[in-house]
Amino acid sequence: MEHSLKIDRYCVMGNPVEHSQSPWIHARFAQLTDQTLRYERRLVPLHGFSASLRNFIDESDGTAKGCNVTVPFKFEACALAQHVSARAALAAAANTLSFRPDGIHADNTDGAGLVRDIERNAGVKLAGQRLLLLGAGGAAAGVLGPLLMAGSAHVTVANRSLDKAQQLVQRHAELAARSTLAACRLADVQGRFDIVVNATSTSLSGESLALPANLLHSGALAYDMMYGPAARGFLDWARTHGAQARDGLGMLVEQAAEAFFIWRGVRPPSAEVLQELRAL
Ligand code: ATR
Numbered sequence: 001m002e003h004s005l006k007i008d009r010y011c012v013m014g015n016p017v018e019h020s021q022s023p024w025i026h027a028r029f030a031q032l033t034d035q036t037l038r039y040e041r042r043l044v045p046l047h048g049f050s051a052s053l054r055n056f057i058d059e060s061d062g063t064a065k066g067c068n069v070t071v072p073f074k075f076e077a078c079a080l081a082q083h084v085s086a087r088a089a090l091a092a093a094a095n096t097l098s099f100r101p102d103g104i105h106a107d108n109t110d111g112a113g114l115v116r117d118i119e120r121n122a123g124v125k126l127a128g129q130r131l132l133l134l135g136a137g138g139a140a141a142g143v144l145g146p147l148l149m150a151g152s153a154h155v156t157v158a159n160r161s162l163d164k165a166q167q168l169v170q171r172h173a174e175l176a177a178r179s180t181l182a183a184c185r186l187a188d189v190q191g192r193f194d195i196v197v198n199a200t201s202t203s204l205s206g207e208s209l210a211l212p213a214n215l216l217h218s219g220a221l222a223y224d225m226m227y228g229p230a231a232r233g234f235l236d237w238a239r240t241h242g243a244q245a246r247d248g249l250g251m252l253v254e255q256a257a258e259a260f261f262i263w264r265g266v267r268p269p270s271a272e273v274l275q276e277l278r279a280l
Contacts, residue, residue, distance in 0.1 A: 009063045010039045010263065013052060014070035017043050021277065022068055025256045028276065029268035037264075042067075049073045050080055057099055066098040066263050068256070074108075074138055081106035090145040090171065093138055096259040107262055110139075111146025113255025114197070114225065114248075119150070121250045121271060124195065124221045127151035132193040134186065134209065135200035136164040139225055143199065144172050154180045158189040160200075192216065196238070197223045203230040208237070216243045224248055250274050 012022040018041070026039040044052040057064045069077040074093035078084060081094060082103030088094045094106035118124050131152040133140055136159035148155060155176070159165035165183035172181060184190075186209070194217050202209050203226045216222065222238030224231035227247040235245035257270035 006063060008037045008065045009056075009060050010037060010066050010068070011042045011056060011064075012039075012068040012070060013042045013044045013049065013056075013073060015044050015046055015072065017041050017070065020070065021252060022070075022256060025253055025273060025277065026260060028273050029257065029260045029270075032273070033260075033264070033266045033268050035264050035266065037065075044073065046072070049076045053077075053080075053097075053104075064099055066096065066259075068259055069095050069097060071138075074142070078106050078108075080104070087111060087145055090175070091138075091142040093142055095142070095255065096262055098262060107259075108142055109255040109258035109262070110142035110251070111144070112258045113251045113253075114143045114223075115146045115150045116254040116258075116270075117246075117248075117250035118195070118221065118223065121254070121274060122221060122223075122244070122246055124244075126195070128153045129194040130154045130192070130217075131156070132189065132196045132215065133157045134196065134198045134211075135159055136161075136168045136183075137199070137201065139201070140199035141168055143197070143225075144168060145175055147197075148172060148175045148179060148181065152179055152195075154182075156182045156184060156189065156191070156193075158184050158186045160186045189215065193220060195221045195223065196243070197225065198231075198234045199225050203232075203234060208233045211237065213241055216241050218242050219244065221246060225251060227252065249277060253277060 012020050023039050078094035083105040085107040088106045088108040091108045096107045098105040157165045162185045169183040220243045222243040223246045224234045225248040227249040231247040238245040253274040
């Protein structure tokens with residue numbers, strides 16, 4: 001009993017959170033890397049993030065080491081941390097918190113997860129590519145920096161409301177020193193792209209995006225950051241226009257792998273776990 005009390009604890013906090021795959025993914029990472037930990041799912045009241053976080057830490061008697069944060073708390077998680085990584089600061093959002101003696105450290109592994117899934121798992125290099133990022137909300141903000149750092153030659157951020165796309169681009173201007181970075185209204189998007197990433201929330205609401213048919217180079221990669229039924233509309237559209245379509249399940253596993261590495265100092269075999277998850 002005393003032994004079990006000393007097991008390091010982690011959780012995912014969100015609302016909703018019941019369908020989160022993170023507990024399964026982290027338990028599998030732990031098994032495959034011989035790490036002993038417990039990872040649970042915590043439903044947080046919409047106005048209760050900081051209190052829930054405090055409870056998790058206080059009730060654990062020092063065994064709580066970190067948590068993942070999902071919608072809609074990523075901004076709050078970043079704002080309340082004492083230490084914020086450069087990539088979380090750029091996104092103004094955090095999906096990974098680590099509880100350390102000097103306070104709460106916030107990081108954002110979403111962009112690294114997306115880049116790794118595109119490059120390693122899908123085998124598509126970002127360097128030199130023309131990339132279109134659809135959306136300028138929290139999901140887009142979490143990935144733009146890492147996409148630029150991976151060396152995309154030309155990145156356009158297209159959003160329904162132009163001002164949000166412009167603000168996001170402005171915030172990343174320094175990072176884009178070696179690439180072209182532009183903002184436009186979704187309705188005005190022009191040109192052909194090698195990679196199109198859907199970071200809008202339209203898939204969740206069941207709405208569809210009205211996109212020009214000639215947006216995709218033949219053989220382009222169309223990536224929806226959602227997975228399951230939510231990604232279907234965009235990915236069907238992409239397949240119809242000859243693109244390679246990929247959902248966000250790999251990003252989910254890879255962002256988790258990056259969080260696991262931050263917490264445990266060990267890289268789990270993420271490609272293997274992704275294959276297992278797809279087969280479930
Ligand atoms: P998330 O954290 O999922 O990114 P968000 O911050 O609310 O959620 O951002 C949602 C994104 O989806 C925004 O880019 C939003 O466009 P606006 O900034 O113009 O609101 C985009 N979005 C939502 N519904 C949309 C729709 N029907 N058509 C086009 N874009 C849409």
